[in-house]
Each structure stands twice: as structure tokens, then as C-alpha cells.
Amino acid sequence: MKGRMQVRGLLLLLALILLAATAEAGKNKKEKGKKDGSECEDWRWGPCVPNSKDCGLGYREGTCKDESKKLKCKIPCNWKKKFGADCKYKFESWGGCSAQTGVKTRSGILKKALYNAQCEEIVYVTKPCSSKIKSKSKAKKGKGKD
16 A cells, blocks of 8 residues: 555656656747747848759848848749749639630639738739640550450
């Protein structure tokens, strides 16, 4: 009986120590989230500028009152240069092919503007009509029933 009480007390003490350690770790994560201990809350961020060419790793400069800092950023190499990498759009399906222009069109509605980017609410994109006619089902060789 006395042995069980000691084991329970030891487990309770161990649980309290673990809880305290977890709480302390949570505080450290919150402090890291403040980034450089800046008190400023109204940051204005510029566009992501790639280190070389027009895509890949780069930096974004931010200013707030007298402070300035640089953040690492990345521009995907398949981004729509016309819209900017910080403007995210939800696109509808491609429209039909125009016989007059030879292009398809679709529109996109602004879903998210990252880092206070100035984005257009609606954008339109075009692409050439495909000359290939894709078949919807392909026969599998040797798999058909006789």
C-alpha cells in the first residue's frame, strides 16, 4: 500500500515537471515569433526580388517607422509574371477556343494578397488553342474481352 502511494506521488511529480517544461518551451516559441524583438506592428513589405534571373530564392525588404529588415523569400519559376508572385488567384475553367483569335481565355478572382501587395481584383489570361484533339478513352492493349 505504502509502495503504491510513493509510485503515484513520483508519477504526479514527474507529470508536473513535464508540464512545466512544456510551458517554458511554448514561451520560447512565442518569443521567436516576434522576429528580432521589434515592437513595430505596421510593417510595409516590398515585392520579393530574386537573387538572379526572374525566379528562385531572393529577399523582400520591409520597413516600419525607423526600422527595416530583409526576409528570405522564393518566387516559383512557373509564376505568372504579369500578376506578381504575391497575388494569389482562383481561376475558373478555360473557355472555348475563339476561331477569330485562336486563343482560349479564363479569368481569375483575387484570393489572397500577400505582404500588402497591390493586386488586381480580377485578371484574365489567354493561351493558344491546342491543335491536338485528345481522345477521352484509350483502348488498353491486350486487356479487352473477346
